[in-house]
Amino acid sequence: MNKDIREILITEDVLQSKVAELGAKITEDYNGKDLLLVCVLKGAVIFVSDLMRKIDLPLDIDFMAISSYGSNTQSSGVVRILKDLNTAIEGKHVLIVEDIIDSGLTLSYLVENLKSRGPESVEICTILDKPDRRTSDLEIKYTGFQVPDEFVVGYGLDYAEKYRNLPYIAILKEEIYQ
Numbered sequence: 001m002n003k004d005i006r007e008i009l010i011t012e013d014v015l016q017s018k019v020a021e022l023g024a025k026i027t028e029d030y031n032g033k034d035l036l037l038v039c040v041l042k043g044a045v046i047f048v049s050d051l052m053r054k055i056d057l058p059l060d061i062d063f064m065a066i067s068s069y070g071s072n073t074q075s076s077g078v079v080r081i082l083k084d085l086n087t088a089i090e091g092k093h094v095l096i097v098e099d100i101i102d103s104g105l106t107l108s109y110l111v112e113n114l115k116s117r118g119p120e121s122v123e124i125c126t127i128l129d130k131p132d133r134r135t136s137d138l139e140i141k142y143t144g145f146q147v148p149d150e151f152v153v154g155y156g157l158d159y160a161e162k163y164r165n166l167p168y169i170a171i172l173k174e175e176i177y178q
């Protein structure tokens, strides 16, 4: 797989220390609160599994799968729930865990959807943020790294379902995206 990589943007070590830092902040902020991590499948799977082990609090985890219609590299904002939560979230402090926020359309939809179910709070934790591309107004409580407007893979993020298992964040060679 390494032969497909043009450049490593964030190394494994740098990712891991940021995840520990985010976990420590979340531990402080949610002390005494009924915390539910909502992992957005599939991209956030790697991040949430690292992050939850850095949160020193009792917590629950649940999963949602959503698809936003669009091409391989751009989302359209039309969102469909493929897999919903297994549990009610009333009274819970929900923290959505995401891989990357690009236009923000997918997450805006998800936040509104979850808020309508009566939780105590809904916040967002994303490992990557592409602020240049934001088209919707979104408040992000925890961000790992800001990345430039380039398509990135690894640490859960895919291109055509591949490269999720790279332990770092990278940009692929031009010819791979053809």
Ligand code: IMP
Residues within 6 Å of the ligand: 043, 068, 074, 075, 077, 098, 099, 100, 101, 102, 103, 104, 105, 106, 107, 150, 151, 152, 153, 157, 158, 159
């Ligand atoms: P948004 O609705 O435009 O914010 O799209 C967010 C979703 O698009 C993310 O959860 C990813 O699944 C996908 N995505 C956006 N940018 C990238 C990228 O650079 N690499 C891989 N997936 C991406």
Ligand code: MG
Residues within 6 Å of the ligand: 040, 041, 042, 043, 044, 099, 100
């Ligand atoms: Mg995703």
